[in-house]
Amino acid sequence: MTVTAEARAAELGLDIPDYTDGSYHGLDYGSMKAFHRVGALLFLSGHVPDVPGREGAPIHAGRLGAEVTVDQGYEAARITAVNCLATIRLALGSLDRVKALVNSLNFVVVAPGFVDVNLVSSGSSDLLRDVFGPEAGLGGRATIGVSVLAHNHCFENWLTIETVD
Template identity: 40%
Template sequence: MNAEAKLKELGFELPPAPKPIGVYKPMLIVGNLAYLSGHGPMKPNKTLITGRLGLDMDVEAGYEAARLTGLGMLATLQSQLGSLDKVKRLVKLLGLVRCSDGFDKQPAVINGCSELFRDVFGEEAGVAARSALGTNSLPGGIAVEIEAIFEVEV
């Protein structure tokens, strides 16, 4: 099953690809690698999920924010490539979690994005090298920011 059909089967609809809020490109292709800039958790009404894990957000809310971020990343891929079926595999995922000092569940939060990509692209192509880091601040107070590198057909 192709990635776009799998996304529909899972009951997800991609939002419009987010627009840059600074001086950068949402995605840049070099050779056969697509580098996605950091994406945040944008809701369908175009507001961002803000908060701090371990203070005013729990792991479940952070997981949902990361999954929503993943959907935005997929929307960027689709808009830039024309189809998610041009994705060969996820190579690297970097997730940043805005959290309190004692919070240590960053991997569980970023699983919201990782599990989405696994479910859409499959175990082999959708699971990659990954880092999940905590930070005290992210732009606009967003709960998570995630960037990725994908191998794509060019």
């Protein structure tokens, strides 16, 4: 028997936000849509590790290699992936309508000399793999070290998903 993505998310105890109530956080960052669909592809806007109740204050603010540790960055990337799951549900109605992750572009705020950006973005990749399985949950990935992100977040990602019609 195949375990569904929704069942895996429940087994993992993930607290996935409900964006159907209009609480999608991305609108705080300017004019954009949470997602855009073209055929069987779902493009998510950039997501950050916003968490309810923090009134926009970032979790683990700052730069990897300075104010933020790799473990904290990994956690921020996992939280970001959970927020992506919320937007996927908003767009598709269910995580079970995901066929595969196509790619993930990740941005990590870094101090000069910090080179372990891949270890940080694995927080997002590992969670998506755990929810969707190793074949569907892992796609192409690139991670780029940057000097700043909006609201002083340390991590942001941008996903493209292949959907089941």
